[in-house]
Amino acid sequence: MSDRPVRVGLIGFGYAGRTFHAPLIGATEGIELAAIASSQRDAIADQLGPVPVVGSVADLLVRQDVDLVVVASPNHSHASIACQALEAGKHVVVEKPYALTLDEARGVNERARRSGRLLAVFQNRRWDSDFLAVRAAIERGLIGQVVHFESHFDRFRPQVRDRWRERPEGGGGIWYDLAPHLVDQALQLFGLPERVEASLAILRPGASAHDWAHAILHYPDKRVILHASMLAAGGSARFIVHGTLGSLVKERADQQEAQLLAGVVPGSPGWGRDEDPLVRYDEGGRTELPAPAGDQRAFYRGVVAAIRDGAKSPVPLAQALATTAVIEAALRSSSEQRAIPLSLTRAEQVAFAED
Structure with a gap:
């Protein structure tokens, strides 16, 4: 080919x-x-x-x-x-x-x-500007060891719509819709959690599927909070990260989806540009770090390389499986009102670590 x-x-x-x-x-x-x-x-x-x-x-x-x-x-x-x-x-x-x-x-x-x-x-959100900025800062050690991580997809959509995404059956609701991105990014940064603790709720009048989700991934040395809401007028910071040497705040989300909706052609001038900086707070005060441009075309470039050249998949199967395990554990946690360990076999955990 x-x-x-x-x-x-x-x-x-x-x-x-x-x-x-x-x-x-x-x-x-x-x-x-x-x-x-x-x-x-x-x-x-x-x-x-x-x-x-x-x-x-x-x-x-x-x-x-x-x-x-x-x-x-x-x-x-x-x-x-x-x-x-x-x-x-x-x-x-x-x-x-x-x-x-x-x-x-x-x-x-x-x-x-x-x-x-x-x-x-x-998993196109691996190539979002906001995530790339936070990941690079963490990997550079700019705030030391991460102890608290928050990732938010908060929107203001008070009107319930008659569409499959907002029905309770067949994978509808906010957790199935947004958790795959939130979870995948967290696993890319921190690996598999020990347990998952979650609360899912229906908060909008007339809604029938979950429209609010809050999950805590338990790690030995940190807590990772994943949150999504349909009733957050004004929104909230996309990422908040606290570490032993400081904190990071990324207020605005990546703009590629908005650009696509506006008809911007991927790769054209300004594509993926993010004018909202990542802000670091430490003992020296406040520092703004420019966010790199995002480019979700990287996913399809990886697909082409995998098919043509036998390169590694841009999203290996073991990683996709682990994301599903966290999503399922959160659903059980919310239902049973307790923290749930991941139902991955030892072999599946090893495969994730090797990927």
């Missing part, structure tokens, strides 16, 4: 498909859209022009001009469609959460291993 682009079949043209996947694929070297499975023919034509559109997953999977299937359908269908695509001999990128339970995730991983094809979960 080294002499031609990786050809993509995109399943779904809802928010994720049209806002993230289509633009990022279209702006990344070595990869291109070959076909889309969706009922939204007019919307696809308006945004993308003459891209072939098929009416079903089955129709897309039999296409010989598709090397990689991107699953951007509703959450409840991610695992089953990913397995179908792997069985059809396709490489797969799947939206988060790629499975709704740990056992389901194990099944998808095993299917990927047997197929010999790439399976990568779309």
